[in-house]
Structures are given as C-alpha cells and as structure tokens.
Amino acid sequence: MQKEIHPMYNKEVEVQCICGNKFNINSVSKGPIKVESCPACHPTYTGKQETRVVKGRMEKFLEKKKRMESIKSKK
Incomplete structure (x- = not known):
C-alpha cells in the first residue's frame, strides 16, 4: 500500500448529542x-417508537363499500 494517502485513524473521538449524551x-x-440523535434518545433504541396501523387497499375498499350500502339502505 502507498504511504501517506490514507486518512489518520483517530481513537477516542467524542460524539455529542443534542440530548446531552456524550x-x-x-x-x-x-x-x-x-449529532441529532443517539442510542440514548432515538425512539428505535429506547422502545418509544410509535407504530402506525396502515390499512391496505382491500380494507379501504370494504369500508367504502359498507358506507355506500348503508347510504343506499337509508334511502
């Protein structure tokens, strides 16, 4: 390998998060x-991540179909 072309590898570089963790x-x-997030404050690591229930196309279609049938039956 050629000398003096590789960056200097530093050990013990301090990382500061906006939450105060170092x-x-x-x-x-x-x-x-x-950094803006670290393992101490990121929702994935802390377990505070919110999961959304996303409905698929079929569920949306069936709900719309039920609404349309209820409107037709009221008339």
Whole structure:
C-alpha cells in the first residue's frame, strides 16, 4: 500500500448529542462530532417508537363499500 494517502485513524473521538449524551467512538474525523440523535434518545433504541396501523387497499375498499350500502339502505 502507498504511504501517506490514507486518512489518520483517530481513537477516542467524542460524539455529542443534542440530548446531552456524550460517548467516544473510533473515526477518521478529528472530532468532536455533533449529532441529532443517539442510542440514548432515538425512539428505535429506547422502545418509544410509535407504530402506525396502515390499512391496505382491500380494507379501504370494504369500508367504502359498507358506507355506500348503508347510504343506499337509508334511502
């Protein structure tokens, strides 16, 4: 391998999150690195992630069909 073409690998680069959490990683960046989310505050890691129930096409169609039938029966 050629010398002096690879970036310097830094150990113990500090990462600062907006939540206040700080931790160290290995990186080619000189640091400190500022991030918006980390394992301490990201919803996926904390278990506070909200899951949505998304209806498929068939469920939407059946609901619309029921509404139309109820409108027809009222007339």
